[in-house]
Amino acid sequence: MDILFILEKSVIILVVFAITMLIALYSTFGERVFAAYFQDRLGPNRAGPLGLLQPLADGVKMFTKEDFIPDTPNKFLFIFGPFMFMTTALISSSVIPWGDKLVIMGRTIQLQAADINVAILFVFGVVSIGVYGIMIGGWASNNKFSLLGAVRASSQMISYEVAMGLSIIAVLMVSETLSLRGIVEKQHGFIDWTAIKIGNTYLPWFSWYVFKQPLAFLIFLICAFAETNRTPFDLPECESELVGGYHTEYSSMKLGFYLFAEYINMFISSALIALLFFGGFNYPGMDWVSNNIGVNAATLLGVGAMFAKTLFGIFFYMWVRWTVARFRYDQLMNLGWKILIPLAIVNIVVTGAVVLFTTN
Amino acid sequence: MSLTLILFLFLSFAAVFCGLMTVFSRNPIHSVLYLIGCFFAIAGHYLLLNAQFLAVVHIIVYAGAIMVLFLFTIMLMNLNEETEQHKPALARMGAVISAGLLMFVLLAIFKKVDDMAVPGFQNSTLGTIENLGKVLMNEYLFPFEFASVLLLTAMIGAVLLAKKDSPKTVNQ
Numbered sequence: 001m002d003i004l005f006i007l008e009k010s011v012i013i014l015v016v017f018a019i020t021m022l023i024a025l026y027s028t029f030g031e032r033v034f035a036a037y038f039q040d041r042l043g044p045n046r047a048g049p050l051g052l053l054q055p056l057a058d059g060v061k062m063f064t065k066e067d068f069i070p071d072t073p074n075k076f077l078f079i080f081g082p083f084m085f086m087t088t089a090l091i092s093s094s095v096i097p098w099g100d101k102l103v104i105m106g107r108t109i110q111l112q113a114a115d116i117n118v119a120i121l122f123v124f125g126v127v128s129i130g131v132y133g134i135m136i137g138g139w140a141s142n143n144k145f146s147l148l149g150a151v152r153a154s155s156q157m158i159s160y161e162v163a164m165g166l167s168i169i170a171v172l173m174v175s176e177t178l179s180l181r182g183i184v185e186k187q188h189g190f191i192d193w194t195a196i197k198i199g200n201t202y203l204p205w206f207s208w209y210v211f212k213q214p215l216a217f218l219i220f221l222i223c224a225f226a227e228t229n230r231t232p233f234d235l236p237e238c239e240s241e242l243v244g245g246y247h248t249e250y251s252s253m254k255l256g257f258y259l260f261a262e263y264i265n266m267f268i269s270s271a272l273i274a275l276l277f278f279g280g281f282n283y284p285g286m287d288w289v290s291n292n293i294g295v296n297a298a299t300l301l302g303v304g305a306m307f308a309k310t311l312f313g314i315f316f317y318m319w320v321r322w323t324v325a326r327f328r329y330d331q332l333m334n335l336g337w338k339i340l341i342p343l344a345i346v347n348i349v350v351t352g353a354v355v356l357f358t359t360n
Numbered sequence: 361m362s363l364t365l366i367l368f369l370f371l372s373f374a375a376v377f378c379g380l381m382t383v384f385s386r387n388p389i390h391s392v393l394y395l396i397g398c399f400f401a402i403a404g405h406y407l408l409l410n411a412q413f414l415a416v417v418h419i420i421v422y423a424g425a426i427m428v429l430f431l432f433t434i435m436l437m438n439l440n441e442e443t444e445q446h447k448p449a450l451a452r453m454g455a456v457i458s459a460g461l462l463m464f465v466l467l468a469i470f471k472k473v474d475d476m477a478v479p480g481f482q483n484s485t486l487g488t489i490e491n492l493g494k495v496l497m498n499e500y501l502f503p504f505e506f507a508s509v510l511l512l513t514a515m516i517g518a519v520l521l522a523k524k525d526s527p528k529t530v531n532q
Contacts, residue, residue, distance in 0.1 A: 077389070118489055121416040128424025132396070135428070139389065139435050147435060154428055161424075178489060 004107070013094070013113050020093050023314075024263040025055045031263075031318050038322040062256035070249045072142040081137025082250065082257035088130040089261040092268050095119040097181045099281045099303035103295055111303065112181060119180040120172070123272065124165060127227060130265075131157045134236065137258070138246035149245030152329065153229060153236035159336040160226035166344035167219035170351040171209055171276055183209075184280035189287060197358055210277040215347045217277045219340050224269040226336070228262065231321040235329055270313025274306060281306040368408055375401035388434045392427060399423045413489040 029044065032054070036043025045051040072078055099111035116122060131154045138150020175183045192207035210217045226233040237245030247258045274280055281302030290298035327335070378398035385391040399422045406415035447455075496504045 074387075074389070077393075116412065118412050118416050121413070121420065125416050125419040125424060128420050128428075131424075131428055132431075135431055135435070136393075139431075151432065151435065154432060158425060158428060 008107075008109055009113060012109075012111065016093055016096075016098065016113060017090070020090065020264060020267060023267050023311075024260060025059075027263040027266060027314055028058065028260075029055045030314070031321075034315070034318045035322050038319075059256075062253050065252040067252035067254070068249075070142060072140055072249075074140040074142075077136050077140035078249075079254070081133050081140060082254045082261075083133075084136060085130065085133025086257045086261045086264075088126055088133060089264040089268065092123045092126040093271075095122050095180055096268070096271050096275065097184055097280065098306055100299045101295070102299050110181075111299070115179065115181050117177075117179045117182075120168060120178050120183075123180075124161070124168075127157075128161060133258075133261070134246050137250070141246075141249035143249050145243045146246050146248045149236045149238075149242050149248070152238075152242075153246055156226055156229070156233065156235065156332060156336075159333060160223040160340075163219055163336055163340035163344050164223035164227065166341060166348065167216040167223065168276070170216045170344070170347045171213050173348070173351050173355055174209065174212055180275055180280075184275055184282065187279040187282055189282060190279070190284035208277065208279040208282070213277070213347070213351070215343065217273075219344050219347070220276065221273065222335075222340060224273060225317070225320065226332070228265045228269055228317075230262075230266065230317055232324040232327050233332055234326060235332060238326065266314055266317050267310065270317070271306075271310045273313050274309035278309045279305075280309075364408060367404070371401045371404040371408070374398075375405070389431070392431050392434060395430075396423050396427050399427070410488070413492055 029051070033043045033051075035041075043051070044054040047053040047057045069075060069078060094113040095116060097110070097112040097115070102109045102111065134153040135150045138146040138153070141147070171183070172178060175186045177183060177186070187207045187209060189207055191204050193204045194202040196203040196205055205211065225231075229236050236242075237247065239245075242248070247255055250258060281299075283302060283305040286298055286302060289301060375398055378394045378401060381394040382391050382398060385394060399418065403415040403418045403423075406412075406418060
């Protein structure tokens with residue numbers, strides 16, 4: 001194996017890890033600032049200029065607090081739970097394409113840790129094992145509120161994975177690939193001049209899948225909120241019923257891992273929404289930039305576009321959290337099984353019919 | 361030793377170890393967790409055979425869905441080693457005899473097979489999703505559809521069993 005290839009991939013993995021951590025760190029700060037804004041308060045502004053050092057202060061607080069382990073028969077599993085949750089949150093960033101290719105000294109570098117041809121399924125696999133972190137932690141806490149929170153989290157995540165997977169199938173039928181890079185490349189630019197074919201004439205339409213598959217986007221978005229346990233679906237940690245949900249017994253940095261992994265999940269799911277529905281690193285006029293200024297400039301702008309879309313996704317999570325009230329548990333289950341899954345199936349049938357009649 | 365062989369030996373050891381620990385663990389939760397580890401090792405074997413699709417689907421379906429439901433049931437029933445019932449001697453004898461018969465059959469199979477090499481190990485595109493889709497939709501379309509009808513029937517059956525009787529039918 002090429003030594004340069006290993007070096008290049010190692011650098012990409014390290015950078016992706018560092019950026020994921022940094023964005024998750026400042027998401028916690030952003031959440032508090034936006035919460036303050038929505039509630040007409042000042043928010044954190046003591047630590048550092050404009051309160052920008054607040055995440056560091058939080059980190060120091062988390063690390064220096066007493067690490068309490070309850071009287072549980074499973075100490076190992078109690079420690080293993082947050083570790084597992086954090087690991088699964090970080091793994092899925094390995095298949096996300098952050099940008100197109102850079103050309104440095106005649107060498108083409110793909111800005112992605114691993115371009116595997118079943119990337120979407122890989123992400124789903126990682127999401128589906130992510131629930132173990134919550135379940136193991138909640139069970140090993142030896143506390144009925146923790147157990148109830150864990151059971152709620154797992155049943156909620158399993159239920160919404162079904163609707164999520166079904167909504168993605170319609171997108172895959174249009175994109176004809178399971179590779180995330182392939183899906184992004186199919187949404188090239190902003191306007192697809194040959195999108196709709198009627199007879200021998202072509203009509204233009206937006207190339208991003210949010211315009212081609214709006215229903216799939218809506219279903220995926222709702223499911224992403226449920227999968228990341230965010231308001232209005234944050235029933236696993238519903239404080240009015242369950243004290244603190246699955247992490248009631250946790251303290252110190254183990255609690256920090258659970259809370260932090262939630263922000264990493266938000267970041268990854270926002271990146272996925274940007275990739276699948278908002279064109280990822282595509283932006284209007286990218287061909288012009290690529291032809292007139294240079295490939296690297298176009299790629300760097302693309303990375304900027306990708307991160308702008310992702311950060312807006314994170315902001316949207318916070319926006320919803322401080323706007324919409326929490327659902328009741330039966331409402332959540334009814335929405336998942338009786339509304340989203342049938343809608344997703346209808347979407348698949350309609351997409352199949354459209355693909356069949358427009359390709360022939 | 362090539363990298364593939366080292367990976368194969370590691371995964372095989374992990375699979376066998378986790379499989380044995382699944383049986384020998386006293387705590388049912390630990391059993392389930394070892395079984396999940398075993399599934400991951402087997403998914404690694406699929407990857408070594410270039411069947412990425414099968415590996416990922418194996419993780420999603422078995423580790424991600426079925427074992428979560430297992431864990432769920434065990435947690436809700438709160439099975440512990442103290443509450444474990446002692447099986448009657450007859451059942452234990454039956455279990456030993458059936459396991460011995462299974463081992464006998466497996467030994468017979470392995471003795472008959474001379475070439476243990478898996479066909480397609482050299483062919484790197486055999487297990488990709490493109491080939492799988494083409495084979496399923498062209499050559500094996502009928503069994504594929506048949507399996508889907510079977511799954512649908514099972515699903516309807518499960519819904520029917522889980523459905524509560526309406527008060528009217530209870531009264532009759």
